[in-house]
Amino acid sequence: xxxxxxxxxxxxxxxxxVKIVFSGSSGAVRRITVRPLRLKGGDFWQCEKIVDDKAFxxxxxxxxLQTVLGGILNSNGFSDINIFLADKHISYHTASxxxxxxxxxxxxxxxxxxxxxxxxxxxxLPEGTEIPPLVDLGVFDSSYRVVKSKYGKFVQINRxxxxxxxxxxxxxxxELRVVDxxxxxxxxxxxxxxxxxFIRNINTRIAGYDVKKEVIRDCRxxxxxxxxxxxxxxxxxISRGFSCPQAADMMISLHACDTATDYALWHxxxxxxxxxxxxxxxxxxxNRQIKFRDEYSLLGQYGLYKERFSAILTDTIRCEVLRSCGxxxxxxxxxxxxxxxxxxxxxxxxxxxxxxxxxGVNAALADINRVARYFNVSQTLLNLINGAAAEGQADxxxxxxxxxx
Ligand SMILES: C[S@@+](CC[C@H](N)C(=O)[O-])C[C@H]1O[C@@H](n2cnc3c(N)ncnc32)[C@H](O)[C@@H]1O
Numbered sequence: 001x002x003x004x005x006x007x008x009x010x011x012x013x014x015x016x017x018v019k020i021v022f023s024g025s026s027g028a029v030r031r032i033t034v035r036p037l038r039l040k041g042g043d044f045w046q047c048e049k050i051v052d053d054k055a056f057x058x059x060x061x062x063x064x065l066q067t068v069l070g071g072i073l074n075s076n077g078f079s080d081i082n083i084f085l086a087d088k089h090i091s092y093h094t095a096s097x098x099x100x101x102x103x104x105x106x107x108x109x110x111x112x113x114x115x116x117x118x119x120x121x122x123x124x125l126p127e128g129t130e131i132p133p134l135v136d137l138g139v140f141d142s143s144y145r146v147v148k149s150k151y152g153k154f155v156q157i158n159r160x161x162x163x164x165x166x167x168x169x170x171x172x173x174x175e176l177r178v179v180d181x182x183x184x185x186x187x188x189x190x191x192x193x194x195x196x197x198f199i200r201n202i203n204t205r206i207a208g209y210d211v212k213k214e215v216i217r218d219c220r221x222x223x224x225x226x227x228x229x230x231x232x233x234x235x236x237x238i239s240r241g242f243s244c245p246q247a248a249d250m251m252i253s254l255h256a257c258d259t260a261t262d263y264a265l266w267h268x269x270x271x272x273x274x275x276x277x278x279x280x281x282x283x284x285x286x287n288r289q290i291k292f293r294d295e296y297s298l299l300g301q302y303g304l305y306k307e308r309f310s311a312i313l314t315d316t317i318r319c320e321v322l323r324s325c326g327x328x329x330x331x332x333x334x335x336x337x338x339x340x341x342x343x344x345x346x347x348x349x350x351x352x353x354x355x356x357x358x359x360g361v362n363a364a365l366a367d368i369n370r371v372a373r374y375f376n377v378s379q380t381l382l383n384l385i386n387g388a389a390a391e392g393q394a395d396x397x398x399x400x401x402x403x404x405x
Contacts, residue, residue, distance in 0.1 A: 019033055045061075047068065210233070286310040329348045369382070
């Protein structure tokens, strides 16, 4: 009976169908909507089933559309099937005599087929916003539409800026000073500047740091081209002594590789930077060292899990070091994992700055050291804070000696 529907759909490519809606059933499944969905892992059909006013979602591989339709049509008795293509609407209705009637009409406006998971989400800097550096960086095309291959980046930088915007919604300073470590091509740097300068009207100064000479040269060129005079770029290896002339209210780092995140956080800690937004990636330092001993050796059996365990241990240590230095810390998923699998952001605000010499000398630091000793690992940020704490204690002892003697 549904052969015409199958025929109708079998000649259509994945990107041609906007959605298919099945309705008019007296059964428990009242409505099913099928939409194309492009994820990192490939193309899928997302089926949304409405059962008792609740929505259930399932993603099915693109090539299995016919099988999916067969299952839906044979078991649910839907009387109406509406197929929405970019330019037309085709509907099938099963009449009381059992005949399937077809109608076709042109759609008033041509629709584009939106394949992304985030289709319903609105962004703080949506597609179409005239941000010229994003054209130079290949995120937007010349009509300010998102370039398909850069969609993940577009989502990441939007979500990042949304989280910052929320945290700083009451920021009332005359000037906002930002450092961006491991800025790379500086997608994020440019939109942070754009957002605070042109949308929030705050005088914004940003210093972007990266170890790559060419990247810094290109970023300087873009900033100059658009008169973004508040952004400066510096070529520097942040793991070595580098000079950072500008004090900062906020430190951002997006995917600063491996221990570069530690040096970024360390800079924030040492300079009492109030706001920290850091998304770590490729946390290899602990993964290279960790050995699970004795009865725990099975924890190290599977490379992927070992890697994830090491990343979690690394980032937990980082959060706790920040906490030991007076930051309130939380961790949020700033995008879903289709935009980037490295989607955990460490968000921190300095609320209880400790007196300089006592940096990190407290119970929190003792707890972290105990954990690191247990796993027999050395971790960069922890080493840096331990070094500073030891120096602080030595200075304190010296001061005591001077006053008592
Ligand atoms: C994965 S990219 C991320 C770039 C950018 N933040 C983004 O999200 O598009 C990491 C960047 O960190 C930089 N980087 C890594 N180690 C560094 C170090 N020790 N000092 C400065 N930059 C570093 C790399 O050169 C690279 O550009």
